Amino acid sequence: xxxxxxxxxxxxxxxxxxxxxxxxxxxxxxxxxxxxxxxxxxxxxxxxxxxxxxxxxxxxxxxxxxxxxxxxxxxxxxxxxxxxxxxxxxxxxxxxxxxxxxxxxxxxxxxxxxxxxxxxxxxxxxxxxxxxxxxxxxxxxxxxxxxxxxxxxxxxxxxxxxxxxxxxxxxxxxxxxxxxxxxxxxxxxxxxxxxxxxxxxxxxxxxxxxxxxxxxxxxxxxxxxxxxxxxxxxxxxxxxxxxxxxxxxxxxxxxxxxxxxxxxxxxxxxxxxxxxxxxxxxxxxxxxxxxxxxxxxxxxxxxxxxxxxxxxxxxxxxxxxxxxxxxxxxxxxxxxxxxxxxxxxxxxxxxxxxxxxxxxxxxxxxxxxxxxxxxxxxxxxxxxxxxxxxxxxxxxxxxxxxxxxxxxxxxxxxxxxxxxxxxxxxxxxxxxxxxxxxxxxxxxxxxxxxxxxxxxxxxxxxxxxxxxxxxxxxxxxxxxxxxxxxxxxxxxxxxxxxxxxxxxxxxxxxxxxxxxxxxxxxxxxxxxxxxxxxxxxxxxxxxxxxxxxxxxxxxxxxxxxxxxxxxxxxxxxxxxxxxxxxxxxxxxxxxxxxxxxxxxxxxxxxxxxxxxxxxxxxxxxxxxxxxxxxxxxxxxxxxxxxxxxxxxxxxxxxxxxxxxxxxxxxxxxxxxxxxxxxxxxxxxxxxxxxxxxxxxxxxxxxxxxxxxxxxxxxxxxxxxxxxxxxxxxxxxxxxxxxxxxxxxxxxxxxxxxxxxxxxxxxxxxxxxxx
DNA sequence: ACGCGACGCGCC
DNA sequence: AAAGGGCGCGTCGCGT
Numbered sequence: 001x002x003x004x005x006x007x008x009x010x011x012x013x014x015x016x017x018x019x020x021x022x023x024x025x026x027x028x029x030x031x032x033x034x035x036x037x038x039x040x041x042x043x044x045x046x047x048x049x050x051x052x053x054x055x056x057x058x059x060x061x062x063x064x065x066x067x068x069x070x071x072x073x074x075x076x077x078x079x080x081x082x083x084x085x086x087x088x089x090x091x092x093x094x095x096x097x098x099x100x101x102x103x104x105x106x107x108x109x110x111x112x113x114x115x116x117x118x119x120x121x122x123x124x125x126x127x128x129x130x131x132x133x134x135x136x137x138x139x140x141x142x143x144x145x146x147x148x149x150x151x152x153x154x155x156x157x158x159x160x161x162x163x164x165x166x167x168x169x170x171x172x173x174x175x176x177x178x179x180x181x182x183x184x185x186x187x188x189x190x191x192x193x194x195x196x197x198x199x200x201x202x203x204x205x206x207x208x209x210x211x212x213x214x215x216x217x218x219x220x221x222x223x224x225x226x227x228x229x230x231x232x233x234x235x236x237x238x239x240x241x242x243x244x245x246x247x248x249x250x251x252x253x254x255x256x257x258x259x260x261x262x263x264x265x266x267x268x269x270x271x272x273x274x275x276x277x278x279x280x281x282x283x284x285x286x287x288x289x290x291x292x293x294x295x296x297x298x299x300x301x302x303x304x305x306x307x308x309x310x311x312x313x314x315x316x317x318x319x320x321x322x323x324x325x326x327x328x329x330x331x332x333x334x335x336x337x338x339x340x341x342x343x344x345x346x347x348x349x350x351x352x353x354x355x356x357x358x359x360x361x362x363x364x365x366x367x368x369x370x371x372x373x374x375x376x377x378x379x380x381x382x383x384x385x386x387x388x389x390x391x392x393x394x395x396x397x398x399x400x401x402x403x404x405x406x407x408x409x410x411x412x413x414x415x416x417x418x419x420x421x422x423x424x425x426x427x428x429x430x431x432x433x434x435x436x437x438x439x440x441x442x443x444x445x446x447x448x449x450x451x452x453x454x455x456x457x458x459x460x461x462x463x464x465x466x467x468x469x470x471x472x473x474x475x476x477x478x479x480x481x482x483x484x485x486x487x488x489x490x491x492x493x494x495x496x497x498x499x500x501x502x503x504x505x506x507x508x509x510x511x512x513x514x515x516x517x518x519x520x521x522x523x524x525x526x527x528x529x530x531x532x533x534x535x536x537x538x539x540x541x542x543x544x545x546x547x548x549x550x551x552x553x554x555x556x557x558x559x560x561x562x563x564x565x566x567x568x569x570x571x572x573x574x575x576x577x578x579x580x581x582x583x584x585x586x587x588x589x590x591x592x593x594x595x596x597x598x599x600x601x602x603x604x605x606x607x608x609x610x611x612x613x614x615x616x617x618x619x620x621x622x623x624x625x626x627x628x629x630x631x632x633x634x635x636x637x638x639x640x641x642x643x644x645x646x647x648x649x650x651x652x653x654x655x656x657x658x659x660x661x662x663x664x665x666x667x668x669x670x671x672x673x674x675x676x677x678x679x680x681x682x683x684x685x686x687x688x689x690x691x692x693x694x695x696x697x698x699x700x701x702x703x704x705x706x707x708x709x710x711x712x713x714x715x716x717x718x719x720x721x722x723x724x725x726x727x728x729x730x731x732x733x734x735x736x737x738x739x740x741x742x743x744x745x746x747x748x749x750x751x752x753x754x755x756x757x758x759x760x761x762x763x764x765x766x767x768x769x770x
Numbered sequence: 771a772c773g774c775g776a777c778g779c780g781c782c
Numbered sequence: 783a784a785a786g787g788g789c790g791c792g793t794c795g796c797g798t
Contacts, residue, residue, distance in 0.1 A: 346794060347777060372778055395779065398792060424788050428782090435790045438781035467782090538785040647783050674785060682787040686782090690788095718782045718788090 044219065045123050049228040056231040063234035065226055066116045067131040076141045079108040079150055086153035086241035087145075087172070089160045090115075090233050092220035096162035097286065098411050102221040103229075104138065105237035113238040115230035123223045135168060142170035151175035153244045155194045155236075158282045158421070166286065173279055178243045180274045181251055183422040184266045188593055198239040201246045265589025273588065273694050274421060280701035281419050284713045288414035289436075290453045292761065296405045299445060303397050310390040314344050317383040321358065328357045344390055347371045354379065400439065400446050407434050415450065419716065426683050427590045427690040429716055437717050444763040451761035452724045458764070459711075459730070461738050461756040462720035463693070463745075465490065467534050470688045473748040474587060477566020484750035492519075494526035497563035498556050529560050533567065534685050536678025574680040584684050587747070588691040592683035596669070596676035602640055603667040604631045607660070631664060639666060693719060696744035703740060709733050722762070730758050731769040 066072050079085040086107045091099040100119050107113035117132045142164055145152065154160050157174035165171045182192050191197070199205060221229060249257035253267045318325065318341060329336045338357075343349045351369040354360045362368035363378040373391075376384045409416050415434065423430020431437045440446045452458040463469075468490055472480035483493040488503070495506035499522050506522040509515055525546050532542045543553035561568045578584050578597040585591055642655050643666075656666045693716065700706060700721065701713055711725040711733050721741065725733040738754040745752035758767045 343794090345792095348794075370777095391778080395792075399780070399790095403791090420789095423790090426788060428788060430789050432790060435781085438779085438790065440780060441782095442780095532786085535787045536785085537787085540784070541786060649783060652783095671785095678785070679787065686788060689782095720782085 041219070041223070042123060045223065045225070048219070049225055052228045052231055056235070059231050059235060062112060063230055063238075064112045064114045065230045066114050066133070069133065069137050072116060072133055072137065072141055075106060075108075075111065075114060076144050078111050079106070079145065080148045082108045082110070082150075084108060084151040084153065084175075085145060086237045086244065087160060087164075088155065088233070088236045088240055089163045090221040090229070091163055092222040094159075095409070095416075096159060096166050097409055097416065099163065099167070100220075100222055101135075101163055101167040102224075103132075103226075103233060105233045107234070107237035107241050109241075113234040115226070115233040117226045117230075119222055120224070120226050120229075121222050123225065129226070139168045139170055142168055142172065146170060146172060153178070153241055155179050155240045155243065157278050158285070161279065161282045162286055165282070171279070174275065176244050176248070177275065177278060178240060178247060180278075180422060181244075181247045181270060184270050184274065184590070185247065185250055185263075186593065187422070187425040187591075188595070194236065194239060194243065198243050202239065202242045265585055266591055267589075269427075269586075269588055269590045269691065273691060273698070276698050276702075277421060277694055280697050280713065281421055283701070284715070285416055285419060287712050287714060288409060288412055288416035289450045289714050291404065291408050291413065291415050292449050292451050293405055293408075293413075296401060296449050299401045299449070300397070303393055303401055307390070307393045307397060310386065310393055311344060314383065314386040314390055315341055317386050318342055318353075320382075324357050325353070328352070344387060345394065350387060354381075354384070358383075396440065396443065396446065401449075403434060404449055417715070424686075424690075426592055427586065427687040428718060429690070429693075436715050439762075441763065447762040448764060449761075451764075452759075455726060456710075456724040457727050457730045457767060458714075458722065458724050458759050458762060459734055459737055459756060460720060460722045460759070460762070461734075461741055461754045463689075463741065464753045464755055466689050466692065466719040466752075467685050468530050469745075469748065469750045469752060470587065470685050470692070471530070471534060471567070471570070472750050474684060474688065475564075475566040475570035476749070477564045477570070479564055480566060481749050487751075489523070491523045491527040491530065494530060494560055494563070495519075495522040498522075498526060498529075498559040500559075525556055526560070529557055533571070534682060536680070536682045571681050574684055575677055578676065578680045584680050586684055586687035586691050588688065588695075590687050590691060592679070592687055594676045594679055594683070596672040597680070599669040599673055601669055601673065602636075602643060603669065604636050604639070604659075605665045605667070606631065606663055607665040635664070639664075643668075689719060692745050692748075693721070696721060696741040699740040699744050700737060703736070706733060706736055706740075709736075711737070730767070734758055734769070 066075060088105040090102040090105065092102060093099040102119055103115055103117040105113065105115050116138070117129075118135065118138055119128060120132060121128050152172055152174050153176045154174045155178040157177040157179075161172050161174065178194065178197065179192060182189060182197050189197070221233075249255045250261060250263050251267045251270045252258055253264060253271060258264060258267050325338065325340075325342065329338050329340070332338070338349055338352050339346075342353055350371045354371070355362065355369050358381065360379055360381065362370075364370050364375050371387075373388065376388050404415065408414060415436075417431050417436045418433050420430045420432070429437070436450075439450070450458075469484060472484055472490070479493070479497075480490060483490050489507070492503055492506045495501070496503045499506065501522070504511070504519075505516075506519050506526070507516060508520040508523055510519075525548075528542055528545045531537075532545070539554050539557050540550055542557065543550045546553060574584055575597070578594045582595055582598050583591045583593040639655065639659055643652055646652060646655070652668065656668070659666050697713065697716060700711075700723070703711075706725075709725055709729040709732060711723055711729070713721060713723045715722040721737075723733075723737065734756040738756045741754045742752045758769060759765065760767065
């Protein structure tokens with residue numbers, strides 16, 4: 001059974017909003033609402049109404065539409081009485097700034113879940129319909145929720161908080177976010193959307209008959225008739241609450257279930273990191289970053305010229321062997337995949353050109369027909385160089401330069417990226433639309449498109465050596481801790497141990513300030529090893545990084561391990577923890593489940609039904625069909641011994657093939673186990689770093705003094721926070737900013753350090769303060 | 771026309 | 783023996 005644990009498909013991390021991802025892109029790009037399938041909007045809506053009524057008709061009396069103020073107010077009275085409410089919003093797009101709020105979905109215990117239409121329109125005339133609650137009144141009721149400190153239950157709270165803030169002017173704070181809770185309770189959950197979670201955990205897997213999301217796809221909720229939409233909408237508020245009821249004991253510190261299930265760590269992270277962070281992130285996204293359209297324009301022109309040049313150069317190089325290309329095309333006839341001219345951005349065609357036409361010997365045994373950066377740069381041929389040059393420019397243009405202006409918000413003219421608070425399974429943030437975490441930094445022209453608002457300056461503060469410091473803390477290695485406490489450069493310290501040399505001989509610069517290339521190299525080697533360990537890298541890959549032989553890399557690696565025994569111990573402990581319990585933890589208690597660490601190295605099943613010695617008189621044929629019949633221990637052991645005796649993949653294949661002739665299928669889990677093993681240390685370090693940065697965001701985002709000084713957070717890039725403030729406050733803000741980030745790391749056994757840069761644009765020239 | 775996986779590549 | 787952790791996104795090419 002454990003074979004089913006093979007690398008689950010990545011979950012859809014977006015929240016469970018009504019519209020599909022595609023629709024959101026269209027809305028964000030401000031191309032307006034387009035209805036899929038051309039015309040027929042009216043027909044489609046009639047169909048939807050019929051479908052919804054048929055399938056959700058059973059809920060008709062369970063939910064209610066509120067169309068008058070008195071009933072709305074009374075409903076909020078009930079919520080205040082209960083002290084708890086679940087809230088969901090329906091909108092016509094996924095952009096909280098420009099969307100129209102179609103209506104509110106509310107639920108509180110002992111009452112029907114309700115839908116309150118605010119801005120529905122007639123799908124025939126497009127004009128707002130009658131009998132809807134006014135924004136003013138809705139605002140009043142939302143404010144009562146805040147004033148009476150009702151616990152607000154949401155799913156993907158950041159979205160609804162932003163919608164209600166932007167459209168009604170009230171800033172709610174969620175008490176519970178079912179999405180973040182689900183991500184903490186099981187980051188390996190195949191689907192973390194509301195309906196899937198509710199179905200799985202609240203309905204024993206028996207959900208509603210059909211998927212409404214696909215049904216509504218492309219149709220704005222404002223256009224759905226209220227008498228149809230309310231069934232769907234009100235139900236969301238109710239299931240949001242039911243999911244909360246299910247999740248609550250697991251993530252409530254002190255609840256017996258939480259303690260029993262060993263969830264006090266995740267509960268701490270949920271209550272003291274993730275939940276308090278939501279409003280900070282919501283505000284950050286609403287603020288957005290100012291954008292330099294002129295620079296974007298200039299870069300676009302510049303790079304499009306460069307692109308054209310690179311393309312021409314490629315064609316010219318191809319012409320040098322044009323005959324060979326033609327010959328190939330002719331030879332393959334109808335099966336020919338090589339276009340004329342060769343499509344420079346098609347990996348398939350590039351592979352044909354390099355390996356079939358030019359007959360270049362493969363440089364990588366694993367990828368004999370690879371066309372990636374690494375492989376191309378090893379191929380000594382002008383055409384390979386031309387491809388690399390073209391790719392570099394094309395990537396910059398399509399992903400960044402031309403993309404950014406198109407994604408600026410039509411209303412604010414700024415970039416409002418989305419941050420998924422637990423985007424990564426390790427606990428890290430992820431960013432999308434656009435991804436602000438992979439903007440090129442080597443080529444800093446691109447980053448300069450992002451700038452401070454007029455009269456403001458940009459402040460960027462990053463943790464210096466965040467992950468190695470966390471490594472020092474978690475490993476408790478005395479020498480590592482001492483190095484940081486003494487204010488030393490850990491990489492220099494490690495190099496000095498590994499090479500058996502003086503500290504000063506391993507520094508990038510000498511006492512007098514002149515550079516020391518040998519020192520720099522030694523420090524670099526140590527850094528590569530420490531980071532390599534962080535990432536679970538092997539010695540061979542480290543050797544590749546350092547451009548030294550594997551033997552040499554192994555030597556340095558061994559010396560580092562001997563010099564810092566805590567490091568070795570930490571790696572072993574982390575792996576043992578994952579093997580014994582199936583998970584590892586961060587400094588603050590977040591978990592990363594690694595079920596693959598508990599897989600048996602090999603699994604045995606009968607194939608093709610019965611084994612050879614199957615006797616139809618005495619054995620039941622059905623037993624063999626699902627691999628139900630256990631293979632006897634002696635046979636298993638025989639093969640395990642054989643497999644363990646060899647290290648070569650080829651020989652293992654031979655053994656597996658031999659087993660097959662006996663009707664036995666051997667599944668080798670070695671690859672999955674190795675992958676999980678690499679994640680053990682990495683997840684703890686990366687996850688702890690994420691916790692730390694998040695704590696810093698909470699301190700920075702809630703700091704009263706920074707607020708007074710007009711400081712606003714704009715971006716989070718893993719170990720770096722970026723904000724802006726009025727120019728005249730830059731000095732005080734930059735000091736306090738760094739100080740708060742350091743404070744967030746006060747629980748570590750090593751000191752933290754933050755470097756702040758004050759600029760006009762991202763990666764711009766540092767400004768002189770005062 | 772669209773969905774999806776593979777590949778390639780930008781960042782920390 | 784071989785071994786790079788975590789993302790999002792653009793393009794291609796295949797399948798529907």
